[in-house]
Amino acid sequence: MSRNKLTYAQKNCIASAGKLMQQLSMIQPGSRIGVAVSGGVDSLTLLEVLLHRQRILPFRIELMALSLNPGFDPEAHKHVARFAIEKGVAVHTELTDHGLEAHSDRNRKNSACFLCSKRRRTRLFELCRDYDLTHLAFGHNADDLVSTFFMNLFQGGRVETLSPIESFFDGRLMVIRPLLWLEKCIIKRAARKWALPVEENPCPSAATSNRTRTFEWFCKECGNDARKKNNVLNALRRSALDHTIDLHY
Structure with missing residues (x-):
């Protein structure tokens, strides 16, 4: 799709x-x-967005897709591999037991989401090291920004949310979240227009996770008042940006 045919989303x-x-x-x-x-x-x-940015950047960057299948559907990662290959992107796919173990009787101390996420991130860090990658990009969005803030506030008593950029291992790896300012509804509209091969999340906790419940609570509190939602989003964006600048710059 040429650039002049792109939709607003x-x-x-x-x-x-x-x-x-x-x-x-x-x-x-x-x-x-x-x-x-x-x-x-x-x-x-x-x-898809990073591929577009890659084409218009004035300098060269490399992209590699890292796909870790949590184990609920052993075939689920294959569509990611096909998509990446069609786009000319190098890809690493791996079948893990992260999700299965997190939902098993062996996990008695942590929530399923916490353990699965922790093991997934650890493995992603290992892959970044093995492939000599300088950055790890996550697709967190503005909905995640909000839910993370309230989860930290209610459960941990911390005024803290996601950061657009974080440094790990003495600066050897930077975690980035380029979509963090975007609401999920915009992302979904864009994905439909790009005809991306999105598949339903097979995780049994997907619809009942703490993150999902927290964001549903937030939307209920805002009701039909779009101004309330925008005020919270804008405040968290400013706070996350100011904190990131103070921390890294």
């Missing part, structure tokens, strides 16, 4: 990600970016 995704990446100097010439691609709408849109 598609242009919004590309422009918002580009502005945030430029504002925080997320990437540099020669950056090697591992893109965590689960097969859901956020991560597939992230890969």
